[in-house]
Amino acid sequence: MRDVAVIGVGLSAWGEVWKQSLRDLITEAAVNAVDDAGVEKLDAMFIGCMSGGLFAGQEHIGALAADYLGMGPIPATRTESACASAGTAFRTGLMAVASGYHDVVLAGGVEKMTDVDGGATTRALAAAADQEYEAYHGVTFPGLYAMMAVAHMAKYGTTREQLAMVAVKNHRNGAMNPHGQSPFEVTLEQVLTATRVADPLRILDCSPVTDGAAAAILCPLDMVSRFTKSQAIRVTGSGQATDTIALHQRKDICAIESAALAAKVAYDMAGVGPGDIDFAEVHDCFTIAEIMVTEALGFCEQGQGGKAVEAGETALDGRIPINTSGGLKSKGHPVGATGIAQIHEIVTQLRGNAGGRQVKDAKRGLAQNMGGTGASSTVHILEVI
Amino acid sequence: MGLTTARYWREVPQRYRMEAGECTACGEIHFPPRRICMKCGKQKFETVVLPDTGKVITWTVIRVAPDEFTDLSPYAVCLVELENGVRLMSQLVDVDLDEIEMGLPVKIEFRRIREDGADGVLFYGYKVVPA
Amino acid sequence: MAGIIGYGAYVPRQRIKVEEIAKVWGADAPSYKKGLMLEEKSVPAPDQDVITMSVEATRNAIKRAGIDPKEIGCIYIGSESHPYAVKPSGTVVAEAIGATPDIHCADMEFACKAGSEGMYVSFGLVTAGLVKYGLGIGADTSQGAPGDALEYSAAAGAAAFLFGKDNVVAEVRETYAYMTDTPDFWRREYEHYPKHGGRFTGEPAYFQHTLSCATGTMERAGMTPEDFTFAIFHQPNGKFPLRAALKLGFTREQIVPGWLSPRLGNTYSGASPIGLSATLDVAKPGDTILMVSYGSGSGSDGFVFEVTDKIDEVRNLAPLTTDYLDKNKIYLDYGTYAKYRGKIRKG
Numbered sequence: 001m002r003d004v005a006v007i008g009v010g011l012s013a014w015g016e017v018w019k020q021s022l023r024d025l026i027t028e029a030a031v032n033a034v035d036d037a038g039v040e041k042l043d044a045m046f047i048g049c050m051s052g053g054l055f056a057g058q059e060h061i062g063a064l065a066a067d068y069l070g071m072g073p074i075p076a077t078r079t080e081s082a083c084a085s086a087g088t089a090f091r092t093g094l095m096a097v098a099s100g101y102h103d104v105v106l107a108g109g110v111e112k113m114t115d116v117d118g119g120a121t122t123r124a125l126a127a128a129a130d131q132e133y134e135a136y137h138g139v140t141f142p143g144l145y146a147m148m149a150v151a152h153m154a155k156y157g158t159t160r161e162q163l164a165m166v167a168v169k170n171h172r173n174g175a176m177n178p179h180g181q182s183p184f185e186v187t188l189e190q191v192l193t194a195t196r197v198a199d200p201l202r203i204l205d206c207s208p209v210t211d212g213a214a215a216a217i218l219c220p221l222d223m224v225s226r227f228t229k230s231q232a233i234r235v236t237g238s239g240q241a242t243d244t245i246a247l248h249q250r251k252d253i254c255a256i257e258s259a260a261l262a263a264k265v266a267y268d269m270a271g272v273g274p275g276d277i278d279f280a281e282v283h284d285c286f287t288i289a290e291i292m293v294t295e296a297l298g299f300c301e302q303g304q305g306g307k308a309v310e311a312g313e314t315a316l317d318g319r320i321p322i323n324t325s326g327g328l329k330s331k332g333h334p335v336g337a338t339g340i341a342q343i344h345e346i347v348t349q350l351r352g353n354a355g356g357r358q359v360k361d362a363k364r365g366l367a368q369n370m371g372g373t374g375a376s377s378t379v380h381i382l383e384v385i
Numbered sequence: 386m387g388l389t390t391a392r393y394w395r396e397v398p399q400r401y402r403m404e405a406g407e408c409t410a411c412g413e414i415h416f417p418p419r420r421i422c423m424k425c426g427k428q429k430f431e432t433v434v435l436p437d438t439g440k441v442i443t444w445t446v447i448r449v450a451p452d453e454f455t456d457l458s459p460y461a462v463c464l465v466e467l468e469n470g471v472r473l474m475s476q477l478v479d480v481d482l483d484e485i486e487m488g489l490p491v492k493i494e495f496r497r498i499r500e501d502g503a504d505g506v507l508f509y510g511y512k513v514v515p516a
Numbered sequence: 517m518a519g520i521i522g523y524g525a526y527v528p529r530q531r532i533k534v535e536e537i538a539k540v541w542g543a544d545a546p547s548y549k550k551g552l553m554l555e556e557k558s559v560p561a562p563d564q565d566v567i568t569m570s571v572e573a574t575r576n577a578i579k580r581a582g583i584d585p586k587e588i589g590c591i592y593i594g595s596e597s598h599p600y601a602v603k604p605s606g607t608v609v610a611e612a613i614g615a616t617p618d619i620h621c622a623d624m625e626f627a628c629k630a631g632s633e634g635m636y637v638s639f640g641l642v643t644a645g646l647v648k649y650g651l652g653i654g655a656d657t658s659q660g661a662p663g664d665a666l667e668y669s670a671a672a673g674a675a676a677f678l679f680g681k682d683n684v685v686a687e688v689r690e691t692y693a694y695m696t697d698t699p700d701f702w703r704r705e706y707e708h709y710p711k712h713g714g715r716f717t718g719e720p721a722y723f724q725h726t727l728s729c730a731t732g733t734m735e736r737a738g739m740t741p742e743d744f745t746f747a748i749f750h751q752p753n754g755k756f757p758l759r760a761a762l763k764l765g766f767t768r769e770q771i772v773p774g775w776l777s778p779r780l781g782n783t784y785s786g787a788s789p790i791g792l793s794a795t796l797d798v799a800k801p802g803d804t805i806l807m808v809s810y811g812s813g814s815g816s817d818g819f820v821f822e823v824t825d826k827i828d829e830v831r832n833l834a835p836l837t838t839d840y841l842d843k844n845k846i847y848l849d850y851g852t853y854a855k856y857r858g859k860i861r862k863g
Binding site for chain 2: 118119120122123126132133134135136137138139140142143146147148150151154195196197198199200201244246247248249253
């Protein structure tokens, strides 16, 4: 198996991008990544997209992306794992390069979410749940995470305020991210009194609906000297795991086991542990998700995620800064693109280009991407070469 | 894209009668039924009917609902642990939304779950109410 | 001898008071409360209809009968508010109780008499030996036009009766049906709400048929009002069944257990069946019961039941009718009620 590096990253316009279509977004992100890497040609593409069909009436995203990037006839494949679609695209690209099948691979992700109304958005997102035994009953995604929050609060004493502190922290980081959808700070009071979505979650506990695309260029580590336009970053760990699709069949609804299992694989591959990670981007689709993932990744004890955010341990200047980009919460969450947008932030930090939100001496970062209520999870560890 | 009649009809034994699959090898009960036992991996099952009482182990009140459910909003959904330990997701109705709590005893009732517009098929199934 | 082997009722938890309705329409609440003897009525939740209430009532009946639902040979649901204009209610109910596929099914409609018709036919098939067990259900989510007198009474509820020859709880000693063409109340195709002939629904319709049927049933049975422990008459409001009873020579005490309309409203096809269910809840072995339904259009079905020793064994195997009537009530304001009943036009 070959060692692999990221040699370029790129994002598209991000937010409510009324003027750009799904194909515009993925093409823009891909062009930016190709430019950043300084590559002329690609050998293959893997594009994550959760639901081009329900959001934009468009499937066959791999071919669409290769076509509009002018890269046909290279093989182009779409990956789908709900909101972990881009995380799995990255991992699939990584495996393609590591295995020796391909040398220069683009791993991307895209979602065009604002072409449908709110009800259709809710329904499309709910397609990641168990259609017949969750969505059938009117359960929404915020609803599922809200039920995990209620259980976590009852079992571990996690407080409503601690949930809000995740949003406050991530917006504070996001306010320093010029590429974010909601680059402004919010107060604890604002989060606690925002519109109710699914008790106890309020609108500021939830990531927004976002249009956007992200891309990364991968190549074998021993080829990085050929592409010197931007600093290459090594991928040292990769893990992926699954859990039951429905919440009611989980062993423990207060823990995200898929994230813990994916992290173990990634840590073992990289030969490191949670204490060796300098900063992390995690899947904070809802504030409770960040708390539970913080625990699953081993950054704190099980059940202590709420206390960790309250103590400032996950703040930019804390023991383990989490979601320096602003996370899905502030930066935005185009569901099929998020996993690669997280990689973009890790690379930006490791290159020392994160500006006001730069983590000091960042040498090793972790990205965790998640689909459904944790039925899919990917974890990647990247390091400065 | 609404729920189609065929998709609804296929799940009728579960939605109407709470039929689950009990592994003949290890006794694990699966709802909905599966081909392969989650516990022991065997593939032989007997149909059993779930008990109709249990307790709430977590819940939420949905205030932003999918289109088909907006007229019911706000409504409660909960994870129920039935008497035999099997869990299922269900709406919790006929309840004061401020009085839901962990461990609330509930029982299954047959209700209309949703409908395919004013002229489409009516979809039925189970919900829970305070016992 | 054939008779009821299991019975069960179901009434939704939601209620609206007569005052709440009268307030909206500027009507005189005391006139409804005193004149028609109505206090409040049940209202179906937005996720309840004839099918869901029939399933719950039938599950209670099966619990009391203790039979295998696969042995039920026929299911007849009487209602004037079947959720579908075309497609049976009975198929859903039969499937939900696990009685398919060896079963005969028909949805019935005869205004408020449809429920007792289902019972009548089920009993007939059992007696004839064509089926082992027969299931008759009366259920309605009655509609009354906003502001109409019917709105104060149109309620929701169901009762289910299983008939068979073994382990009988209440033997059927006599049946009789009385019918003429008397158009006092109707609903045309595609109309939401029924229309009625005002005071014409009284003497020539309700009273003529109810009294004639009661008299005919008693004559055939060779019985007089003094021979009965209890009697149940169709109850479109609180006043009519009381007046019918007194006219026939029954006492107020005889009808009290099954006289539910003052606090339940008129559950149409469910009305006399739920009254019977509530009466069985308090009946003792050896008690005799007269039940006379009434359906506009018009007709009445009469039954004479004799309660057996079995009643004491089965009574508490399922919730009592009064549990549904009196426990965990949820009171609605008119706005919520109007929303639940689809009375608010959205576009």
